[in-house]
Amino acid sequence: MARGRELPASAPAVVAYAAGDLRIEDVPLGAPAPDEAVIAVAYGGICGSDLHYWMHGAAGESVLKGPMVLGHEIVGVVARAAADGSGPAAGTSVAVHPATPGPGGAKFPEDRPNLSPGCTYLGSAARFPHSDGAFSRYANLPSRMLRPLPENVELRTAALIEPASVAWHAVGRAGDVAGKTALVIGSGPIGALAVAVLKRAGAARIVAVDMHRKPLEIALAVGADVVLNGDETDAIAAVEADIVIESSGSHHGLASAIIGAARGGKVVMVGLLPSGPQPVLISLAITRELELLGSFRFNGEIDDVIGALADGSLHIAPVITHEFGLDRGLEAFEVARNSAESGKVLLDLRGTAR
Incomplete structure (x- = not known):
């Protein structure tokens, strides 16, 4: 973890350019906003939408118009806490709620922000400029997205928290x-x-x-x-x-x-x-x-999932079938597209090959 030393100016990431064009390359890390923490990403789960961006250049009506870092099913450790004092401290293991609700021209129930027309999501091409995801060694993320993990919830299983919330x-x-x-x-x-x-x-x-x-x-x-x-x-x-x-x-x-x-x-x-x-x-x-x-995405259910994992009442670990280091990221996507032989495929973004 980079806590206690300078963070790098760039970090390796999984970037989709167009249909069939997926690359593992360094992307600038940039300076975090005052309400953003720097996360040392540990695991990322490959979602169907990530596969669609790779295979088709689009996920539904969200079409790639430029390079985009993929990934919204992520967990990691706070490498640098938000400068404004919000969110968890450095060294805290966290899951990520990847949505940013937002108003728009259409009405929606206020108690269901997942339906807000202006909602954005990590790793989504629904709008341009696209919302980069976090299949990266490090990512700057708003502290409001972060959910501290109980000590008895290991990061590998916690990588399932986002899809389990769905x-x-x-x-x-x-x-x-x-x-x-x-x-x-x-x-x-x-x-x-x-x-x-x-x-x-x-x-x-x-x-x-x-x-x-x-x-x-x-x-x-x-x-x-x-x-x-x-x-x-x-x-x-x-x-x-x-x-x-x-x-x-x-x-x-x-x-x-x-x-x-x-x-x-x-x-x-x-x-x-x-x-x-x-x-x-x-x-x-x-x-x-x-x-x-x-049924579309989720709202506060992420907190229920974390609680159920902590008390042992939700048994989901068998859903994970494969794990690959970032250096084998392209191979991981090939395995994930074969639904006959794989469940959830994880990227180990710490650089550990599997």
């Missing part, structure tokens, strides 16, 4: 799940984390679905009672779930979610489908009086 928010959109049957469509990292959150929340039976063996193994490890292959349509329909979490991000997955929901059930859509019209079994949703609920 899953926690999605499960929360369904209301009380205790004693109910839950179905999770798509058992990638968000789906598997949703399984873990459902387990902690007291769901009586959890069925996880995916097209590949590895994600289903992870789902079982974090609390699923039954796993099904995505093409087992009859078995999915027989689940008759009170609550369905759709995390595949495909219209096929959404169809399975509607088929697998019980009459009067709730379908929470957390997987982000491509922009534009999508085929949906809407007539079945209507005649079954299903509630289709959107």
